[in-house]
Amino acid sequence: MSKLIKLFTYLLAGIVGLALIATIAIYLLSERKINQLYSAPTDAIAIPSDAASIERGKYLASAVSVCVDCHGANMAGGVVVDDPALGRIVAPNLTKGNQGIGGQRSDADLVRVIRYGITKEGKSVRVMPSDDYYHLSDKDLGALVAYVRSLPATDSNLPAITMGPLGRALTAFGQLDIYVADRIDPKKPRQKDAETLAALDKGKYLADISGCTGCHGPGLSGGQIPGTPPDYPKSSNLTPSGNLGKWSEADFIATIRSGKTPEGKTLVDEMPWKNYRNMSDDELKAIYLYLKSVPARSTGSR
Numbered sequence: 090m091s092k093l094i095k096l097f098t099y100l101l102a103g104i105v106g107l108a109l110i111a112t113i114a115i116y117l118l119s120e121r122k123i124n125q126l127y128s129a130p131t132d133a134i135a136i137p138s139d140a141a142s143i144e145r146g147k148y149l150a151s152a153v154s155v156c157v158d159c160h161g162a163n164m165a166g167g168v169v170v171d172d173p174a175l176g177r178i179v180a181p182n183l184t185k186g187n188q189g190i191g192g193q194r195s196d197a198d199l200v201r202v203i204r205y206g207i208t209k210e211g212k213s214v215r216v217m218p219s220d221d222y223y224h225l226s227d228k229d230l231g232a233l234v235a236y237v238r239s240l241p242a243t244d245s246n247l248p249a250i251t252m253g254p255l256g257r258a259l260t261a262f263g264q265l266d267i268y269v270a271d272r273i274d275p276k277k278p279r280q281k282d283a284e285t286l287a288a289l290d291k292g293k294y295l296a297d298i299s300g301c302t303g304c305h306g307p308g309l310s311g312g313q314i315p316g317t318p319p320d321y322p323k324s325s326n327l328t329p330s331g332n333l334g335k336w337s338e339a340d341f342i343a344t345i346r347s348g349k350t351p352e353g354k355t356l357v358d359e360m361p362w363k364n365y366r367n368m369s370d371d372e373l374k375a376i377y378l379y380l381k382s383v384p385a386r387s388t389g390s391r
């Protein structure tokens with residue numbers, strides 16, 4: 090009897106020991122990924138200070154590239170994801186207020202994180218769609234930085250970023266697609282000057298910098314959004330084989346402005362229509378033209 094108990098104790102100790110080793114290994118591997126350092130070219134971008142450029146930056150931040158969706162309407166930060174298993178992702182306060190990082194970032198730091206997804210510390214930004222912002226022209230990027238610089242100081246009381254046990258395990262095994270710098274190839278061509286584009290090219294430019302292609306996929310066919318949990322809403326097929334194939338330009342604009350589709354569906358908040366509804370008619374028309382021009386794809390083929 091006592092022999093059996095002894096054997097059982099050894100077995101239990103073995104299992105606990107293995108679990109401990111696995112936990113430590115997952116912790117160390119995930120820390121290594123989180124702290125991985127990246128380098129990027131230093132781009133000389135002119136940062137304007139005139140009122141018109143700051144206004145353009147504000148428009149981009151609130152209606153097009155929708156920084157406000159995560160950083161909040163006043164850009165004083167916000168909780169993006171809070172999941173006990175995956176973790177809590179928080180977008181920092183970008184102003185110079187209490188807890189704000191506005192006073193601790195140079196223009197070059199802001200350019201690097203928006204365009205290449207690399208923080209001041211040299212790590213990959215998590216979740217923030219810099220792979221979409223990579224497409225911003227120098228002029229629009231300069232306007233965005235000018236706007237961030239102009240923000241009035243606002244205090245915040247944000248919790249810290251934490252990684253949950255599942256978030257750590259998925260990170261350790263390279264299965265958590267939130268390390269955005271990994272998705273960015275600094276050699277990929279991008280729009281140099283977006284001001285003189287014809288409507289169709291302008292539509293493509295806008296679909297890239299506003300994140301339509303980030304969530305709906307490079308081929309716009311919808312499906313699971315990278316880095317989101319399995320129960321997160323799937324994005325819709327925006328190619329001509331989806332509902333949009335049947336919509337008129339007016340239907341499309343009304344959908345973005347009202348959050349209601351011609352089929353009578355109310356769009357979920359994960360689709361940032363409440364920000365996009367402030368886009369100008371001209372820009373929405375250009376996006377519509379572009380969406381109508383892409384090849385039809387079956388839903389979820391990205």
Ligand code: HEC
Nearest residue numbers: 154155156159178179180181202208209214215216217218
């Ligand atoms: C989908 C959510 C999301 C959107 C949209 C977003 N961000 Fe972020 N941003 C984050 C998160 C989360 C962090 C912190 C990530 C981390 O530290 O890993 C962050 C960090 C930052 C930082 C700090 C980087 C550093 O050096 O620490 C800046 C600056 C920033 N964002 C600017 C912007 C601007 C400008 C836009 C719009 C063009 C934008 N963000 C859009 C989520 C977002």
Ligand code: HEC
Nearest residue numbers: 299300301304322323324325332333350355356357359360
């Ligand atoms: C953060 C992710 C995200 C971004 C960015 C995003 N979408 Fe969506 N979109 C969604 C999700 C999720 C749905 C599904 C909504 C639902 O089922 O209620 C959706 C649905 C739609 C629909 C409804 C289609 C239908 O057949 O009912 C349209 C239209 C649409 N998006 C257009 C756009 C455009 C245009 C852009 C860029 C300007 C864009 N989306 C950017 C997540 C996103």
